[in-house]
Each structure stands twice: as C-alpha cells, then as structure tokens.
Amino acid sequence: MTHILVIGSGVAGLTAALDADSRPGVEVTLVTKATLDQSNTWYAQGGVAVVTAADDTVASHVADTLVAGAGLSDDEAVEVLCAEGPEAVQHLIDRGVLFDVHDGQLARGLEAAHSHERILHAGGDATGAAIAAALIARLRDSDVVIRENTMVVDLVVEGGRVTGATLLDGGSIEADAVVLATGGAGQLYPYTTNPA
CATH class of the missing domain: 3.50.50.60 (FAD/NAD(P)-binding domain)
Structure with a gap:
C-alpha cells in the first residue's frame, strides 16, 4: 500500500x-x-475563467490573460491553464460542483479583460x-x-x-x-x- x-x-x-x-x-x-x-x-468570491462557448477559443483566452498580466505572466503557464481549464471545470462538475446555469446552460459572465463571456460562478459570488x-x-x-x-x-x-x-x-x-x-x-x- x-x-x-x-x-x-x-x-x-x-x-x-x-x-x-x-x-x-x-x-x-x-x-x-x-x-x-x-x-x-x-x-x-470571483468566478472561474474558462472557455465553454462555441464562439470562444483557448487562443483568445490566452491572449486576454497575457494582456491582463501586463507582461508579468509566464506565457507557457498561461497556455497550459487556459488549455486545461475546460477539462478541469468538467472534473469539478463531475465531483458535484453546481455552477450557476441559465436556460439549462452554464451561465457565463463577461468580466475584467476578457473579450468573451467565459466567467463561471457558483452560488452567485x-x-x-x-x-x-x-x-x-x-x-x-x-x-x-x-x-x-x-x-x-x-x-x-x-x-x-x-x-x-x-x-x-x-x-x-x-x-x-x-x-x-x-x-x-x-x-x-x-x-x-x-x-x-
């Protein structure tokens, strides 16, 4: 063991x-x-930024994150986090996390430097x-x-x-x-x- x-x-x-x-x-x-x-x-209290919409891409999420990071972000780490985000969120859902939904779909919000609605919340804030x-x-x-x-x-x-x-x-x-x-x-x- x-x-x-x-x-x-x-x-x-x-x-x-x-x-x-x-x-x-x-x-x-x-x-x-x-x-x-x-x-x-x-x-x-914030949300989870993750690509879940058909009109959004990991590349767009990476670009937004690097801009928001003002040159301080590790490019490779950002790429990994953005690419693995959807699977990680699904893993949380599989473990019982109830993200907020709207009309039967994950509710996505637009916050901070994001160019697409990709912020998920659970229990509001x-x-x-x-x-x-x-x-x-x-x-x-x-x-x-x-x-x-x-x-x-x-x-x-x-x-x-x-x-x-x-x-x-x-x-x-x-x-x-x-x-x-x-x-x-x-x-x-x-x-x-x-x-x-």
Whole structure:
C-alpha cells in the first residue's frame, strides 16, 4: 500500500486527495492547519475563467490573460491553464460542483479583460465556497483520512527525498509521497488580506 500525504485543504489539496484516493493500492491522509472550510478557496468570491462557448477559443483566452498580466505572466503557464481549464471545470462538475446555469446552460459572465463571456460562478459570488463545499462533501464520503487543526512545521527529508512531515504537536506522519498544496501565497508578506 502506498501512503500519500496531502498538506492543504484548498481546491488543489482537496482535488489531489480525491484523485489519489481513486487509485488502487493508495491510502491518503489530508492534513490541514484549521478546518476543511478555512482555506483561501472557501473565501474566493470571483468566478472561474474558462472557455465553454462555441464562439470562444483557448487562443483568445490566452491572449486576454497575457494582456491582463501586463507582461508579468509566464506565457507557457498561461497556455497550459487556459488549455486545461475546460477539462478541469468538467472534473469539478463531475465531483458535484453546481455552477450557476441559465436556460439549462452554464451561465457565463463577461468580466475584467476578457473579450468573451467565459466567467463561471457558483452560488452567485460564493464560487469558492461552493467549489470547496462540493469537494469537501466528496472527501468526507471517501476513504481519505482527514486531520483537521493539524499544523505541519517541517518536511522530513531522508536520502534526498521527502518521506513525511513533522507536526507542531511533536508528532509526525510518514508517507511515500507528499503533496504540498498549502497555497496562501499572500502569507509571504507581512501585511495581507488573505485569510489562510
């Protein structure tokens, strides 16, 4: 049995844990420093920009994103994110995320620097909470071991590879693989409005 440790409970951590749990011969532990619903994902109010309309293209989405990025974006990363966006959104829908609909179709909005209506919302402006809630519900129905209010303070490195994590309470968790999905890049700065 392969043990995978996922650290973080935002959309990346929840998705990584669910994906790993779907593989045979894998057991998964997800650790989060607070409760599952206390992540930057939960508090995110904006929408998800993704190509879903027949009159829109990934190339157009890439161009709009690069213009909005004012030269600061990594071109290759933008291309990958825009190209893989439709599949990622479908993956969320398959996991129970209920994006807003209009006349039986995904409701698309026009925002910011986008030249096409491609912004999806869930629960109006509660998109992050809706996505997180659906993934958390799926996680609670899975075999993933959930450890809330568990602070990781260090990674254990042996022989040049990560083999687990050390916890604030002095304990540790061993793993064959560790997924760092801690997000919260705003915490790099002394002053931030990011909640997690």
